[in-house]
Amino acid sequence: MLPKFPDNFLWGTAISAFQTEMGNSEQSICSNLDWYEWANNEKIKSEKLVSGDRPQDGDDFWDLYENDFKLAKSLGNNAIRFSIEWGRIFKDETFSVPGEFRRDERGEPLDFIPASNTLEKLKQIADMDAVDHYLNMIKSANKNGLKVALTLYHWPIPLWLHDPIRAHMNLDNAERRGWIDGSTIEEFAKYSYFASLIFRNLPELWETINEPEVIALNGYLFGDTSGFPPGLSSVPLAFQVERNLAFAHNLAYRTLKKNTDRPVGIGTSPPYFEPAGEDRRDAEMADTARYMNNEWILNAIVNGEFDNGLTGKPDEKIANFGGSDYIGIDYYSRMRVRYSEKSTYASVLPLEFLPCINCSDFQWDIYPLGMREVLKWIYRKYGRPMYILENGIADSKDEKREEYIISHIKALHDSIYEDRLDVRGYFHWSLIDNYEWSSGFSKRFGLHEVDYVTKERKRRKSAEAYERICKGMDI
Ligand code: BGC
Numbered sequence: 241m242l243p244k245f246p247d248n249f250l251w252g253t254a255i256s257a258f259q260t261e262m263g264n265s266e267q268s269i270c271s272n273l274d275w276y277e278w279a280n281n282e283k284i285k286s287e288k289l290v291s292g293d294r295p296q297d298g299d300d301f302w303d304l305y306e307n308d309f310k311l312a313k314s315l316g317n318n319a320i321r322f323s324i325e326w327g328r329i330f331k332d333e334t335f336s337v338p339g340e341f342r343r344d345e346r347g348e349p350l351d352f353i354p355a356s357n358t359l360e361k362l363k364q365i366a367d368m369d370a371v372d373h374y375l376n377m378i379k380s381a382n383k384n385g386l387k388v389a390l391t392l393y394h395w396p397i398p399l400w401l402h403d404p405i406r407a408h409m410n411l412d413n414a415e416r417r418g419w420i421d422g423s424t425i426e427e428f429a430k431y432s433y434f435a436s437l438i439f440r441n442l443p444e445l446w447e448t449i450n451e452p453e454v455i456a457l458n459g460y461l462f463g464d465t466s467g468f469p470p471g472l473s474s475v476p477l478a479f480q481v482e483r484n485l486a487f488a489h490n491l492a493y494r495t496l497k498k499n500t501d502r503p504v505g506i507g508t509s510p511p512y513f514e515p516a517g518e519d520r521r522d523a524e525m526a527d528t529a530r531y532m533n534n535e536w537i538l539n540a541i542v543n544g545e546f547d548n549g550l551t552g553k554p555d556e557k558i559a560n561f562g563g564s565d566y567i568g569i570d571y572y573s574r575m576r577v578r579y580s581e582k583s584t585y586a587s588v589l590p591l592e593f594l595p596c597i598n599c600s601d602f603q604w605d606i607y608p609l610g611m612r613e614v615l616k617w618i619y620r621k622y623g624r625p626m627y628i629l630e631n632g633i634a635d636s637k638d639e640k641r642e643e644y645i646i647s648h649i650k651a652l653h654d655s656i657y658e659d660r661l662d663v664r665g666y667f668h669w670s671l672i673d674n675y676e677w678s679s680g681f682s683k684r685f686g687l688h689e690v691d692y693v694t695k696e697r698k699r700r701k702s703a704e705a706y707e708r709i710c711k712g713m714d715i
Pocket residue numbers: 256259450451454509570630669676
């Protein structure tokens with residue numbers, strides 16, 4: 241029997257636009273995205289950076305959202321998290337749209353000051369049919385009793401800002417370099433401004449950027465193994481991108497706060513980095529991995545503190561920078577860290593990760609107590625309300641999902657009632673199977689299985705456990 245959770249606790253599932261929207265109809269296809277180009281490019285496929293599966297053969301959530309919200313409702317959920325697609329709303333560039341930036345002495349943008357006609361100009365460029373479609377989506381979710389956690393940006397960026405193939409092949413020759421360029425921060429501010437005025441208080445919760453550290457580290461540091469665009473491997477570039485994403489969050493946060501009363505926050509994806517043994521150096525390396533992976537970006541986004549020199553301590557503090565009303569946590573697994581001089585992690589740290597003990601299809605180590613540890617650390621360090629914005633398992637046979645769900649939600653309960661942490665919601669990843677980035681359709685995270693040919697959804701058995709929990713029933 242699971243004890244009760246707080247009143248008003250949000251129970252939901254999470255999906256993202258690129259991973260679910262595209263499918264049967266022409267309107268569902270959104271091709272002017274860096275990720276679309278990347279996943280479909282012959283050279284990138286031949287380098288085996290991506291699976292070869294086509295995102296345009298996906299779930300067709302764009303057309304089937306009403307059906308999918310009913311599935312969510314039948315789980316006893318009162319919330320759902322999804323994202324809107326920047327490049328779908330702005331198929332064409334927004335460079336010419338007026339607006340000013342308040343800048344620091346280095347010229348970096350700290351605030352966006354729209355002109356009187358900024359909104360009008362943005363409306364002229366935006367695909368207003370797509371905007372209406374998103375508005376209808378939110379209404380439909382609400383009609384099904386689901387409050388919406390809306391993510392502004394879950395990874396793909398418009399092609400007019402990023403040419404991932406050129407950037408991959410020769411960065412110096414690439415004109416559009418995505419998050420390396422300051423112009424991407426500025427256009428993101430305009431997009432945020434537009435979205436804030438269109439959607440205002442319709443979402444229950446706003447998330448600016450999903451996992452900035454994953455965009456930066458997977459794209460620019462672990463590029464040759466992660467399969468994320470633009471597939472590069474450079475420490476300075478990765479942290480330049482993290483810095484730029486922190487600035488982008490800051491502009492979006494400030495803009496959103498002017499136009500919505502809803503909480504606005506960031507989402508991050510901390511694994512539980514656990515020392516593999518008793519050796520003091522294992523513990524040091526676990527701390528370092530945690531710092532580089534999550535603390536660096538949270539210090540910047542939540543406190544305006546930057547460790548530009550990567551020394552382990554901030555060397556720059558920006559006044560009145562950013563903030564986050566809550567911290568969204570996407571927790572999946574534990575990583576056991578061992579000090580090792582032989583192995584180098586990302587060519588920089590002397591450590592290795594031990595293989596999983598209880599493994600998912602992704603070979604990620606299932607470890608519910610890690611969620612409790614991560615929540616404790618983040619709450620003690622940053623003191624913000626928290627939401628689990630993602631938690632789930634790649635398990636195509638649905639053999640481990642039920643146990644995964646129950647054990648993680650029990651750990652979450654302990655976090656709230658024993659550790660006294662302020663956690664306000666849980667979103668299971670995912671409602672339906674979806675496009676798992678460079679791994680394509682092979683990894684199955686859904687509470688509902690999807691047949692990608694017929695687009696049929698079939699409830700997995702483990703969904704029942706989640707339904708019972710959400711409905712406050714015995715399990
Ligand atoms: C991402 C999702 C992804 C999931 C599983 C998260 O980090 O936000 O887009 O599908 O991990 O890999």
